[in-house]
Amino acid sequence: xxxxxxxxxxxxxxxxxxxxxxxxxxAVDLPLKVAQSAAFLEIVHSALGIVRxxxxxxxxxxxxxxxxLWGIVVPVLQPCLAGSVGIPGTPPLAHLGxxxxxxxxxxxxxxxxxxxxxxxxxxVPYVSMWLRYSGFIVLYPVGVASELTMVWLAMPTISKxxxxxIHMPNAANFAVxxxxxxxxVVLLYLPGLPKLYMYMLTQxxxxxxxxxxxxxQ
Amino acid sequence: MAPxxxxxxxxxxxxxxxxxxxxxxxxMEVKKRLHATGKVPHPCRQRLTLLPPPGEKRGxxxxxxxxxxxYGLADGSAILFKDLGPQIGYATVFFWEYFGPMVVYxxxxxxxxxxxxxxxxxxxxxxxxxxxxxxxxxxYAKRIAETYLVHRFGHATMPIFNLFKNCSYYWxxxxxxxxxxxxxxxxxxxxxxxxxxxxxxxxxxISNFYCHIILANLRAPGDKGYKIPRxxxxxxxxxxxxxxxxxxxxxxxxxxxxxxxLLFMLAGAGQMAIWAAAKHARLRKxxxxxxxxxKYPRRxxxxxxxx
Numbered sequence: 001x002x003x004x005x006x007x008x009x010x011x012x013x014x015x016x017x018x019x020x021x022x023x024x025x026x027a028v029d030l031p032l033k034v035a036q037s038a039a040f041l042e043i044v045h046s047a048l049g050i051v052r053x054x055x056x057x058x059x060x061x062x063x064x065x066x067x068x069l070w071g072i073v074v075p076v077l078q079p080c081l082a083g084s085v086g087i088p089g090t091p092p093l094a095h096l097g098x099x100x101x102x103x104x105x106x107x108x109x110x111x112x113x114x115x116x117x118x119x120x121x122x123x124v125p126y127v128s129m130w131l132r133y134s135g136f137i138v139l140y141p142v143g144v145a146s147e148l149t150m151v152w153l154a155m156p157t158i159s160k161x162x163x164x165x166i167h168m169p170n171a172a173n174f175a176v177x178x179x180x181x182x183x184x185v186v187l188l189y190l191p192g193l194p195k196l197y198m199y200m201l202t203q204x205x206x207x208x209x210x211x212x213x214x215x216x217q
Numbered sequence: 218m219a220p221x222x223x224x225x226x227x228x229x230x231x232x233x234x235x236x237x238x239x240x241x242x243x244x245m246e247v248k249k250r251l252h253a254t255g256k257v258p259h260p261c262r263q264r265l266t267l268l269p270p271p272g273e274k275r276g277x278x279x280x281x282x283x284x285x286x287x288y289g290l291a292d293g294s295a296i297l298f299k300d301l302g303p304q305i306g307y308a309t310v311f312f313w314e315y316f317g318p319m320v321v322y323x324x325x326x327x328x329x330x331x332x333x334x335x336x337x338x339x340x341x342x343x344x345x346x347x348x349x350x351x352x353x354x355x356x357y358a359k360r361i362a363e364t365y366l367v368h369r370f371g372h373a374t375m376p377i378f379n380l381f382k383n384c385s386y387y388w389x390x391x392x393x394x395x396x397x398x399x400x401x402x403x404x405x406x407x408x409x410x411x412x413x414x415x416x417x418x419x420x421x422x423i424s425n426f427y428c429h430i431i432l433a434n435l436r437a438p439g440d441k442g443y444k445i446p447r448x449x450x451x452x453x454x455x456x457x458x459x460x461x462x463x464x465x466x467x468x469x470x471x472x473x474x475x476x477x478x479l480l481f482m483l484a485g486a487g488q489m490a491i492w493a494a495a496k497h498a499r500l501r502k503x504x505x506x507x508x509x510x511x512k513y514p515r516r517x518x519x520x521x522x523x524x
């Protein structure tokens with residue numbers, strides 16, 4: 001529901017009211033943070049078996065979004081996106097990337113949750129099911145491209161400020177470099193996206209074919 | 218004993234083979250004959266079980282050394298076959314998973330110019346770092362020696378995937394600990410701290426070795442039954458060998474004052490806790506004090522006073 005709000009806000013502010021990208025950011029800021037953070041409940045539901053999604057896939061999806069939001073956008077890009085500080089040379093790409101990110105995230109969530117909601121009520125119109133199992137074909141690549149763009153834009157600041165890092169020498173003889181952590185997560189996207197994509201494609205084959213069969217009968 | 222027909226089927230119910238067997242034939246013989254039909258892989262990949270009793274998921278596993286008569290099989294009986302997948306010898310896996318850390322750890326000490334290329338100044342390692350390296354190498358050399366000279370394995374093989382899984386764990390942690398313990402910016406702890414810690418850690422290694430000797434001597438060669446371990450720390454703790462191992466690594470972490478070493482100890486302790494709980498439960502189940510069997514004495518599982 002929150003996601004629908006975000007989608008609606010984005011569309012309204014960006015297109016209908018002709019607002020600047022900074023206005024879009026300010027409008028979606030709080031609902032976005034609340035909605036995405038609540039998404040960790042999806043992991044809990046999957047773990048408890050309340051929902052039938054596989055735990056590993058759900059965890060991967062939720063963690064990547066939470067990391068992009070709280071690990072990249074909010075700490076690094078927020079000043080630029082809210083229009084208060086510019087990152088030299090990047091603002092147009094940052095705003096475009098953020099807008100596509102919002103559209104991708106919000107659209108896929110609206111499709112997913114309306115499908116789940118209707119399923120609970122027992123009445124899923126074909127449109128809803130078709131969207132849920134076809135939307136990802138465009139939304140996954142757009143979403144991942146937007147997420148990686150956000151990371152790419154944030155990297156110079158992350159490595160320059162050495163944020164969220166522990167350095168040696170110290171008493172625990174241990175070090176963590178957030179730049180390297182970001183690189184590792186980005187590298188995990190490489191096998192991660194094909195896996196998720198193929199999973200959804202096979203689900204699509206099963207569900208849409210199964211529906212066609214039952215309609216024939 | 219009169220020969221009878223035995224059907225061997227897969228879990229889906231498909232009959233794989235039908236053999237004429239006799240009651241005094243050992244299960245291993247049946248496995249060899251199945252392999253000879255060409256339809257079934259090598260005996261060490263075969264798991265043969267009785268059909269599951271109603272309401273249960275798995276039937277009783279047939280022991281290689283026992284005769285078929287043990288299992289009450291008669292003419293027309295069926296048993297189930299499961300392919301365990303490609304197998305590899307236990308000793309082979311142990312060797313590679315211990316050889317890696319033994320070789321990988323010293324690399325960071327010996328070749329800082331490769332592993333810390335951004336560090337241009339010549340690296341001077343403190344005495345504790347050299348002692349830690351010697352301790353680490355000795356530990357894994359000891360484990361390899363025990364694999365070939367002390368341990369008696371309950372099973373001959375394990376799935377080959379375990380080789381990659383176990384080596385990733387051991388080799389990965391060796392690199393992780395060594396990278397920080399031999400780092401150019403490493404800060405050694407106080408002299409008394411590391412000398413005392415490593416002295417006690419060596420005592421733990423010796424205790425652990427003695428525990429392994431006791432365990433190896435529990436069974437006579439060929440004897441497959443479970444025995445109650447006794448003597449030394451086993452009088453108080455079921456898995457005293459794990460206890461000594463964990464304390465040893467805790468002391469290594471204190472001696473090096475290195476967080477990655479602590480994480481390594483916690484990871485190992487977690488896995489050993491799972492194994493220890495299972496072993497403790499198994500021994501208590503077998504030695505229940507009935508039918509002339511001993512009752513398993515009250516003991517800690519692995520880490521007194523809590524566990």
